[in-house]
Amino acid sequence: MSEFIIHTVPGSPFARAVLMALEEKGAPYRVSAVMPGTLQAPEHLKRHPFGRIPVLEHGDFSLYETQAILRYIDRVVTPGSLTPPDPKAAGRMDQIMNVNDWYLFQGVANIIAFQRVVGPRLMGLEPDLKAIETAMPRAKAVFTELARLLGTQTFFAGEAVSLADLLLFPQLDFMREAPEWATLAGPYPTLEAWMDRMAARPSAAATTWEKVAAMAR
Numbered sequence: 658m659s660e661f662i663i664h665t666v667p668g669s670p671f672a673r674a675v676l677m678a679l680e681e682k683g684a685p686y687r688v689s690a691v692m693p694g695t696l697q698a699p700e701h702l703k704r705h706p707f708g709r710i711p712v713l714e715h716g717d718f719s720l721y722e723t724q725a726i727l728r729y730i731d732r733v734v735t736p737g738s739l740t741p742p743d744p745k746a747a748g749r750m751d752q753i754m755n756v757n758d759w760y761l762f763q764g765v766a767n768i769i770a771f772q773r774v775v776g777p778r779l780m781g782l783e784p785d786l787k788a789i790e791t792a793m794p795r796a797k798a799v800f801t802e803l804a805r806l807l808g809t810q811t812f813f814a815g816e817a818v819s820l821a822d823l824l825l826f827p828q829l830d831f832m833r834e835a836p837e838w839a840t841l842a843g844p845y846p847t848l849e850a851w852m853d854r855m856a857a858r859p860s861a862a863a864t865t866w867e868k869v870a871a872m873a874r
């Protein structure tokens with residue numbers, strides 16, 4: 658199988674989900690560094706016309722949108738599946754992946770994790786406390802719903818890790834660095850235990866910001 662190439666700025670949580678899937682599958686990959694501030698440059702727009710990351714290259718095939726990339730990897734790298742066979746569990750996985758994109762990332766992680774972690778680390782920005790405060794009601798609603806969906810299961814789509822866990826974990830791992838984490842996750846010990854289970858996976862350890870920065874070339 659040809660090598661997978663992931664174009665990303667190191668630190669991207671969406672790209673980390675892709676890298677975790679490749680690690681979980683034991684697939685060969687390389688990280689191709691995209692420089693911060695060059696997402697609207699013609700060279701990157703040729704890969705991703707909307708100027709975002711990550712982008713996957715696999716032989717002569719190129720794909721953007723993290724969910725599409727995750728499902729592609731899951732389909733082409735066999736054996737082993739990161740999608741549950743049961744249709745209801747697979748439906749739950751798909752639902753959670755959309756909760757990640759539409760409700761956790763948009764309006765919660767892209768505000769709180771950006772203000773607390775990414776902006777200060779990448780750009781030396783001071784956190785905008787007003788923006789964080791405005792995002793908190795939505796953040797509380799998202800955490801309540803994630804805890805409800807997880808219930809007492811080991812992983813979000815049942816007893817085996819799935820694409821839903823891999824997409825959610827990188828966003829929540831950034832959120833965990835924010836002081837707001839205690840308020841948001843504190844009432845949900847099952848969610849905290851799931852975080853610990855995910856953080857202990859070799860795929861998480863292999864894809865930290867520092868590890869991705871070190872392997873990007």
Ligand SMILES: N[C@@H](CCC(=O)N[C@@H](CS)C(=O)NCC(=O)O)C(=O)O
Nearest residue numbers: 669670671708709710711722723724
């Ligand atoms: N829907 C896209 C979202 C990807 C995304 O928003 N990535 C962030 C980095 S984690 C990005 O490219 N941000 C650049 C920007 O907003 O200009 C996907 O699933 O791949």
